[in-house]
Amino acid sequence: MKNLMRKELLLAMHPASMLFLLLSAMLLIPNYPYYVICFYTCLGTFFICLTGRENRDIEFTALLPVRKTDLVRARVFTVMLMQLAQLVIAVPFAVFSSRVSAENLVGMDANTAFFGFALVLYGVFNLVFFRNYYRAPGKVGKAFGWGCGALTLCMVVFEACAHTVPFVRDRLDTPDPAFLGEKLTLLAAGAALYVLLSALALRRAMHSFAALDL
Amino acid sequence: MNVLSVRGLCKRYGSFALRDVSFDVAPGSITGFIGRNGAGKTTTLKSLLDFVHPDAGEALFFGRPLSADEFGVKQAVGFASGGFGFYPLKRLRTVTDVTRRFYPSWNETAYRRYLALFALDENKRVKELSEGMKVKYALALALSHRARLLVLDEPTSGLDPVSRDELLEIFLQLAQDEGISILFSTHITSDLEKCADHIVYLRQGEVAADADADALRARYRTAALTAAQRDAAPEGLLLGCKREREGFSALLRAEDAPRLGADTAPASLEDIMVHLEKEDGGL
Numbered sequence: 417m418k419n420l421m422r423k424e425l426l427l428a429m430h431p432a433s434m435l436f437l438l439l440s441a442m443l444l445i446p447n448y449p450y451y452v453i454c455f456y457t458c459l460g461t462f463f464i465c466l467t468g469r470e471n472r473d474i475e476f477t478a479l480l481p482v483r484k485t486d487l488v489r490a491r492v493f494t495v496m497l498m499q500l501a502q503l504v505i506a507v508p509f510a511v512f513s514s515r516v517s518a519e520n521l522v523g524m525d526a527n528t529a530f531f532g533f534a535l536v537l538y539g540v541f542n543l544v545f546f547r548n549y550y551r552a553p554g555k556v557g558k559a560f561g562w563g564c565g566a567l568t569l570c571m572v573v574f575e576a577c578a579h580t581v582p583f584v585r586d587r588l589d590t591p592d593p594a595f596l597g598e599k600l601t602l603l604a605a606g607a608a609l610y611v612l613l614s615a616l617a618l619r620r621a622m623h624s625f626a627a628l629d630l
Numbered sequence: 631m632n633v634l635s636v637r638g639l640c641k642r643y644g645s646f647a648l649r650d651v652s653f654d655v656a657p658g659s660i661t662g663f664i665g666r667n668g669a670g671k672t673t674t675l676k677s678l679l680d681f682v683h684p685d686a687g688e689a690l691f692f693g694r695p696l697s698a699d700e701f702g703v704k705q706a707v708g709f710a711s712g713g714f715g716f717y718p719l720k721r722l723r724t725v726t727d728v729t730r731r732f733y734p735s736w737n738e739t740a741y742r743r744y745l746a747l748f749a750l751d752e753n754k755r756v757k758e759l760s761e762g763m764k765v766k767y768a769l770a771l772a773l774s775h776r777a778r779l780l781v782l783d784e785p786t787s788g789l790d791p792v793s794r795d796e797l798l799e800i801f802l803q804l805a806q807d808e809g810i811s812i813l814f815s816t817h818i819t820s821d822l823e824k825c826a827d828h829i830v831y832l833r834q835g836e837v838a839a840d841a842d843a844d845a846l847r848a849r850y851r852t853a854a855l856t857a858a859q860r861d862a863a864p865e866g867l868l869l870g871c872k873r874e875r876e877g878f879s880a881l882l883r884a885e886d887a888p889r890l891g892a893d894t895a896p897a898s899l900e901d902i903m904v905h906l907e908k909e910d911g912g913l
Contacts, residue, residue, distance in 0.1 A: 419731045426728050427717055476716040478681060480732045481704035630681040 420482060420490035427476075428491075430467050433460030433498065440506035443513050449523040450530060451571045454537045457502045458545070458567055461495045462560040465549060474553055475630060485622040488550055492542065492618045499538045503531055514591050523575040528599035529588040532606030533574050539613030541567045543620075550621040550628070631693050633657050633779045633811045639677055639687035641670075646835060648673055651687070653830040653840045655779065655813050660805050662826035662843070663815040664899065666907055670835040671815040672711075675783050679709055691779065705735060708772020711783040713764025718757035722750065722767060733775035741774035762793035769800065773810075780804070782814045786821050794818075798825045819899035829899065838906065843899070851887045851894035852901045853880050859892050870905030881905035 436456040443450055468474065477487045510526035524530050545563030549556060578589040587595040588602060634655040641648040648670045655661045665671050676682040678689045680696055688695055691703045717725060730736040745752065748766035750759075759767060765785045772780055786794045802825050804810040816822065822829065822843065829846050831839035839846055855863070855878045860871060867889060868880035881901060887894045 419728075422731065423728045426724055427720060471717045471719075472715055473717075475681075475711070479679070479704070479709050480729070481701045482732065483700060484680070627683070629683055630676065 417486065417490060417493075420477070420486060421494060423477065423480075424490050424494040427471070428464055428468055428473050428494070430460065430463040432463050436460040437498065437502050437505055440502055441509050443506055443509040443526040446517045447520055447522045449571070449575055450520070450526050451524070451534065451537060451574065453502060453506060454499075454534050454541075454571070455564070455567060457499050457538070458541050458560075458563060460498060461541075461545065462556065462564075464495075465491075465553070465556045465559075469554060469556055478630060485626055488546075488622045488625045489618060492546060492614065492621065495542065495546075496538075496614055503534060506531075519591065520589075524578045524589050525591055527588075527590070527592045528596065529602045532599070532603035535603075535606035535610035536613075537567055537570050537574070539610040539617075540570050542614045542617040546617040546621040547624065550625040553625075553628075631657075632690075633692055634678070634781075634813060635690040635693075636674070636678065637688055637690070639674060639689070640685045641673055641677060641682060642685060643673070646670070646673075648677070648684075648835045651832070651835075651837055653837060655811050656828070657811055658805055658809040659827045660801055660812045660814060660825050661828045661830060662819075662822035662899075663813060663830050663832065664817065664819055664822065664903060665815075665832035666817060666903070669832045671817075671832055672783055674832065675709075675711075675781055675813075675815060678781060679704075679707075705733060705775060706777060707779045707781060708769070708775070708777030709781045709783075710765065710768035710772065710785060712785065712787065713761055714756060714759070714768040714771070715764065716756065719755055721753060721755050722759075723752040725756065726752065726771065729771055730774070735776045737774055737776060740776075741770060744770035744773055760793075761788045762790075762797065765789070765797060766800075773804070778810060780810060780812045780814075782812065784816055785814060786816055786818055794821060795824075801825050819903055822899055831903065833906065839902075846902065847897055847899065849884055850881050850897040850902050851884050852897045852905075853882060853887075853890055853892055853894045854878075855880060855892060859890075863890060870908030872905070872908050879905075881909075 436459065439456045440453055442448065442453050474487065478484060510530070513526045519525060524533065541563045544566040545559050548559035548562050577584040579585060587598050592599070632654040637652050639648060639651040646668070651674055663671055673682055677684045691707060694703070696703050726741070748763070748770055750763060750767055750770060756764070769780070786797060789797065798821055801812055801814070805812055826843045829839060829841060829843045830837060854874070857877065860868065860878050860880070867882055867886050869882060871878055871880040881897060882890060882894065
């Protein structure tokens with residue numbers, strides 16, 4: 417797996433996908449829908465898979481002495497690594513943002529709960545995108561369309577909740593460290609859901625890919 | 631023991647079907663896998679490495695199926711489809727650096743030797759290589775992990791005659807001096823005249839011939855005929871008779887040659903393939 421991950425980083429990674437990690441700095445923008453940074457990570461995933469198709473990445477990897485399913489595992493782990501990196505890079509910006517600016521009037525504050533919701537978004541994207549992508553790797557756009565649609569829908573729902581659901585509006589969408597207990601619980605639940613959804617995505621993607629004729 | 635044994639391979643794709651494909655590749659031999667475009671050569675080769683899931687049949691590498699030891703088999707087999715058509719923007723150095731880590735048996739000295747032999751510059755990007763150089767790079771990678779069987783899908787397609795000849799000489803050297811077995815699909819049959827020991831001829835998804843190259847050629851004769859000679863030939867004697875610039879040409883079984891009453895000449899692999907395909911109404 418170490419060699420496959422190395423291959424992902426040196427051969428499959430698209431430069432733009434790495435640059436998108438810096439867009440975590442968008443948390444510094446006042447009054448902005450911060451979930452947009454999740455969209456950029458997903459766009460980076462699309463770029464990797466799209467250039468992978470042009471580079472015949474799957475054929476190259478399948479010729480190496482690895483199991484076909486390891487190829488899927490390496491790609492999903494790489495994307496998860498990018499997603500976690502995006503959020504880790506976002507942490508200092510979130511801390512800085514909460515200190516210098518007032519409440520986010522557009523959507524969710526960049527606080528502890530925000531990261532929990534972001535993890536759920538990534539989990540949903542992974543489930544929808546990878547399930548579709550490994551059914552037909554040649555149709556990356558279609559898989560991204562479904563993944564992006566699911567991501568956008570969840571983003572809209574989460575932002576709407578921040579305005580309409582009293583518990584979210586009054587407790588979770590508040591500057592840290594207020595209601596930290598609730599926010600940490602949400603973060604833990606988001607992380608658990610992320611792991612669960614990604615594991616499910618991996619399992620289904622491996623199953624689809626194993627049955628695929630290349 | 632054969633380095634590769636294919637037994638009863640079947641695969642259906644819509645209207646196309648691969649039917650009961652069986653053949654062997656002997657150690658240190660060059661086996662030409664011929665057939666016209668769409669005959670099923672690539673599907674067969676892809677089935678060997680499980681890129682395509684066959685409906686029935688199996689392939690045994692060194693006596694064992696891929697599923698029993700995927701890691702071991704892939705260490706010992708080098709597969710190249712055309713040349714090296716991956717990651718066109720990457721430098722050879724980067725691709726090699728990633729690739730070699732997957733092979734515990736990687737021989738860096740051999741790799742350097744093949745780079746020098748094939749005049750490959752590691753600083754070049756894949757897209758900067760000519761088609762011939764891409765094939766050589768794919769060979770250098772396969773040979774550096776000590777592959778004992780090379781499975782090559784159309785390695786000479788798109789190459790100029792000089793590059794093709796150069797490559798065929800390399801194949802002969804690998805088979806004769808290093809005992810490496812080569813299974814090599816092509817529709818350019820003249821390439822096989824120069825180097826193949828054995829021929830597997832695939833026609834419409836079925837093995838039409840599986841024989842020693844010389845024995846296969848000896849089975850047939852060709853004849854250049856006038857219209858009158860063609861018309862006078864006994865029914866069923868001429869195989870795939872076709873129009874030429876002057877008169878007609880046809881293939882016939884060697885044992886039928888005395889019955890024709892006209893001069894015949896030895897048949898090349900191309901003659902055999904072209905006339906037999908014509909016989910099927912394929913052209």
